[in-house]
Amino acid sequence: xxxxxxPGRSLDGRKVLRFENGTEIRTQNLSTALLLTLCICLLAAVxxxxxxxxxxxxxxxxxxxxxxLDEEQDYALWTIRIPRLLMAFMVGWSIAIAxxxxxxxxxxxxxxxxxxxxxxxxxxxxxLLIVLVPAASKLMIMSSALIGGLxxxxxxxxxxxxxxxxHGLAILLMGIALETVLSSITSLLxxxxxxxxxxxxADWLAGSLFxxxxxxxxxxxxxxxxxxxxxxxxGPCLSxxxxxxxxxxxxxxxxxxTRPLILGFAVLLSTAAVTSVGPLTFLGILAPxxxxxxxxxxxxxxxxxxxxxxxxxxxSADVLTRSLESDIPVPIGLSLTLIGxxxxxxxxxxxxxxxxxxx
Amino acid sequence: MKVLVFLAGLLxxxxxxxxxxxxxxxxxxxxxxxxxxxxxxxxxxPVLGIPLIELGIVxxxxxxxxxxxxxxIGVDFIETIFDADIRKPEGIGTVGQISLEKLRxxxxxxxxxxxxxxxxxxxxxxxxxxxxxxVRTPQTxxxxxxxxxxxxxxxxxxFETLQANYRERxxxxxxxxxxxxxxxxxxAVFLTDQINAIEQISGAIQAIEDLGYQRLxxxxxxxxxxxxxxxxxxxxxxxxxxxxxxxxxxxxQNRAADHKTGAKEALDQITPGWNYFLKPxxxxxIVYLDSSKVTTPTIASANHTLDSIEAWLQTSSTNQ
Numbered sequence: 001x002x003x004x005x006x007p008g009r010s011l012d013g014r015k016v017l018r019f020e021n022g023t024e025i026r027t028q029n030l031s032t033a034l035l036l037t038l039c040i041c042l043l044a045a046v047x048x049x050x051x052x053x054x055x056x057x058x059x060x061x062x063x064x065x066x067x068x069l070d071e072e073q074d075y076a077l078w079t080i081r082i083p084r085l086l087m088a089f090m091v092g093w094s095i096a097i098a099x100x101x102x103x104x105x106x107x108x109x110x111x112x113x114x115x116x117x118x119x120x121x122x123x124x125x126x127x128l129l130i131v132l133v134p135a136a137s138k139l140m141i142m143s144s145a146l147i148g149g150l151x152x153x154x155x156x157x158x159x160x161x162x163x164x165x166x167h168g169l170a171i172l173l174m175g176i177a178l179e180t181v182l183s184s185i186t187s188l189l190x191x192x193x194x195x196x197x198x199x200x201x202a203d204w205l206a207g208s209l210f211x212x213x214x215x216x217x218x219x220x221x222x223x224x225x226x227x228x229x230x231x232x233x234x235g236p237c238l239s240x241x242x243x244x245x246x247x248x249x250x251x252x253x254x255x256x257x258t259r260p261l262i263l264g265f266a267v268l269l270s271t272a273a274v275t276s277v278g279p280l281t282f283l284g285i286l287a288p289x290x291x292x293x294x295x296x297x298x299x300x301x302x303x304x305x306x307x308x309x310x311x312x313x314x315x316s317a318d319v320l321t322r323s324l325e326s327d328i329p330v331p332i333g334l335s336l337t338l339i340g341x342x343x344x345x346x347x348x349x350x351x352x353x354x355x356x357x358x359x
Numbered sequence: 360m361k362v363l364v365f366l367a368g369l370l371x372x373x374x375x376x377x378x379x380x381x382x383x384x385x386x387x388x389x390x391x392x393x394x395x396x397x398x399x400x401x402x403x404x405p406v407l408g409i410p411l412i413e414l415g416i417v418x419x420x421x422x423x424x425x426x427x428x429x430x431x432i433g434v435d436f437i438e439t440i441f442d443a444d445i446r447k448p449e450g451i452g453t454v455g456q457i458s459l460e461k462l463r464x465x466x467x468x469x470x471x472x473x474x475x476x477x478x479x480x481x482x483x484x485x486x487x488x489x490x491x492x493x494v495r496t497p498q499t500x501x502x503x504x505x506x507x508x509x510x511x512x513x514x515x516x517x518f519e520t521l522q523a524n525y526r527e528r529x530x531x532x533x534x535x536x537x538x539x540x541x542x543x544x545x546x547a548v549f550l551t552d553q554i555n556a557i558e559q560i561s562g563a564i565q566a567i568e569d570l571g572y573q574r575l576x577x578x579x580x581x582x583x584x585x586x587x588x589x590x591x592x593x594x595x596x597x598x599x600x601x602x603x604x605x606x607x608x609x610x611x612q613n614r615a616a617d618h619k620t621g622a623k624e625a626l627d628q629i630t631p632g633w634n635y636f637l638k639p640x641x642x643x644x645i646v647y648l649d650s651s652k653v654t655t656p657t658i659a660s661a662n663h664t665l666d667s668i669e670a671w672l673q674t675s676s677t678n679q
Binding site: 051076079200208210215329 | 431458
């Protein structure tokens with residue numbers, strides 16, 4: 001019984017659950033997380049139900065409890081839909097967390113792995129591999145993406161000097177510069193490779209969950225599990241980063257040590273996601289902002305709830321893409337924009353109205 | 360009794376073997392395919408599907424068509440190339456969004472794919488055997504793909520009949536063409552938002568070369584030769600070229616009333632004033648082809664090319 005949390009109030013008067021080791025969870029964050037989880041479960045049910053092969057909700061529940069489906073249904077459920085659903089959630093989760101991490105690190109709400117050039121580093125390496133080694137294995141693609149992301153991160157730290165006093169804005173501006181250079185290389189590849197290779201590149205850049213096989217889900221799983229360890233370890237550091245480098249150092253944080261580690265964590269998550277589904281632009285910015293709109297967030301809770309929002313958005317985008325499977329191809333990147341951007345605008349507008357009302 | 364069981368087992372095993380055969384595809388993979396595939400899905404309709412249809416095999420599914428069967432690549436090659444009312448393959452999902460469930464529901468016994476699909480093998484192979492056919496130059500040119508597919512699907516006789524009829528047409532047409540020139544040259548261009556020299560894979564190029572024309576050398580621009588379709592050439596270089604026959608095709612996407620008007624409009628935009636300074640234009644040495652009919656690597660496309668050249672010859676003789 002001693003491990004059960006006790007209810008209380010935080011310094012700002014909000015209700016919290018307090019654990020014996022001093023950890024506090026705001027009840028509002030907890031209820032938001034539960035609500036998001038419920039939404040994810042509902043959308044997951046829709047996603048698993050959707051497709052060419054008909055699987056009723058009853059058959060689905062029976063299958064999940066161990067019953068055997070017919071061959072067509074078994075293939076549709078276990079080979080296509082479940083891996084696709086899991087991959088959608090894990091990818092959304094990872095990109096959103098990477099975005100939240102980068103925003104805290106740069107102390108800039110516009111930051112995300114894409115803006116820092118990390119995604120572009122991975123993307124450029126993958127595109128080069130598609131052009132130079134069309135039959136490259138998945139391991140080669142994943143390794144090259146990781147190398148691309150890490151190279152950009154290392155270059156970024158080296159270019160800004162790596163000093164503890166380097167401002168977050170300097171990292172962001174240097175990231176934008178690197179991203180621009182790498183984008184131009186990507187454009188060159190698309191423009192000057194043979195037509196059909198260029199179509200293949202554009203196809204990949206649009207993003208797709210076609211590669212979400214059980215094998216690829218298992219390959220991604222270690223990164224997903226690793227993200228939980230990252231949330232636990234990095235969460236408190238990020239709260240200090242948000243106060244500024246000087247305040248963070250005054251609170252005992254070694255910026256020289258933690259910044260490369262945090263950047264490496266974001267690189268791992270974002271490149272793993274890019275390798276699996278292609279670049280899902282804007283999700284890294286979108287998810288943390290929507291999460292912050294839902295409930296006031298900081299530290300671990302911010303990463304966790306951003307991750308849930310990211311997962312929810314990608315599952316929604318996949319559902320939209322698959323339900324529109326008609327004569328118009330809608331890549332998942334486009335679906336994500338169609339769903340996420342109106343939500344983003346709505347969240348920002350409501351926040352603005354809120355502020356105006358308070359003043 | 361034991362002898363009977365043994366004989367039945369032997370017979371069943373022989374029958375199973377007789378219904379299948381193992382072949383090596385262009386990627387060097389050993390693939391066991393049905394002896395006589397009945398339900399083929401093609402992953403590249405213009406380059407793999409159209410040659411098959413001309414040989415009498417209609418695929419059940421095709422990548423590049425929507426599940427409703429509508430073509431998603433700007434032109435329906437089956438409609439434009441063949442006059443006959445041919446049953447269209449079902450789509451297996453929109454471009455970039457292959458529906459594996461839809462593909463499986465077609466119950467294919469063979470998936471005919473190209474080297475561009477090597478990264479999809481993990482998903483395709485559990486559904487049906489996948490045969491990879493190289494479609495890029497320089498490995499392939501002219502009717503090679505159709506000839507090799509005819510061999511793979513044991514349709515050599517059909518191919519030979521089609522080819523014999525085509526050769527006869529070429530022989531007759533060649534007699535009325537370029538009587539004065541020795542080794543006449545040609546340049547075939549495809550207009551998108553730029554001018555592109557067409558590669559060697561299409562039926563159009565096969566027909567033009569069979570008529571005795573030789574590809575005009577483009578110098579350094581000839582080096583980039585790893586595309587299925589074409590390599591870009593600058594409009595500045597294009598203006599200086601003087602082939603004996605200039606063959607112009609417009610993009611599939613052009614919505615002009617007819618392909619000739621569309622091609623002229625496109626040239627006006629890319630190279631304004633072309634009809635005043637381009638020598639083949641001034642001397643009526645341009646043949647306009649309908650790209651949706653002539654760009655597949657088939658005898659049917661080559662025949663459409665011969666139709667257009669015959670029409671051009673008639674117009675030229677009338678004008679003279």
